[in-house]
Amino acid sequence: MTTTDESKPSQTYEAGCHCGFISLSITLSPPLPELKVNQCNCSICRRAGYLLVYPPYEDVTWHHGSDTRVGRYQFNTKTRDHMFCPKCGISIGIDFHQExxxxxxxxxxQFNDIDLDALxxxxxxxxxxxxPAVDLSGKQVNAETGEEPSSST
Incomplete structure (x- = not known):
């Protein structure tokens, strides 16, 4: 366990996806056992299985270029990036870059070696x-443009 400049206890955790393509370290102050982990039931948090903590950018270290390899998805509000591994599909979290x-x-x-039941x-x-932000229309859209593909009739 380490301490910050303000003598607050902190701890660094290793995390990543299932296949190892994305890896990162997260320093939390206070440490995880003292934090409240956010469990949201909105459409994307529920579908992604998010259990979130909110470290500032400077307390997250992406390893081996993982920050450039992570996949990003924005749903219709386009206000934040939902990050995932493009190889194994594991949801990593959310980038609140516009806030x-x-x-x-x-x-x-995605944290290594933690007991979720103890949090x-x-x-x-x-x-x-x-x-509501989920699109339940079932329409096919072009992933590049977000537009419906033109029909070839």
């Missing part, structure tokens, strides 16, 4: 407090 201060939401499910959770009812 200030700049924080990540990193899913503790403290804070429930957030995003399903009812946030505007």
């Amino acid at each position: 200030d201060p700049k924080n990540y939401g990193i899913s503790v499910r 403290n959770y804070k429930q957030f009812d995003g399903a009812h407090k946030l505007s």
Whole structure:
């Protein structure tokens, strides 16, 4: 365990995807056992299985170029990037790059060697407090443009 300049306890955790293509270190202050992990039931958090903590950018170290290799997805609000491994598909977390201060939401499910049952959770009812953002239309869209493909009739 280390301490910050303000003598707050902190701890660094190793994390990554299932296949090892994405790896990172996250320093949390206070350490994980003292934090409340956010468990949101909004459409994307539920589908991605997010259990989030929110370290500032400077407390996240991406290893071996993982920050440039991580896949990014923005749903219809286009306000944040949902990060995932482009090889194994594991959800890493959220990049709140359009907000200030700049924080990540990193899913503790990707932390190495932690007991999820031993953590403290804070429930957030995003399903009812946030505007619906999921597209249930089933329409096919071009991944590059977000537009429906032209039909070849």
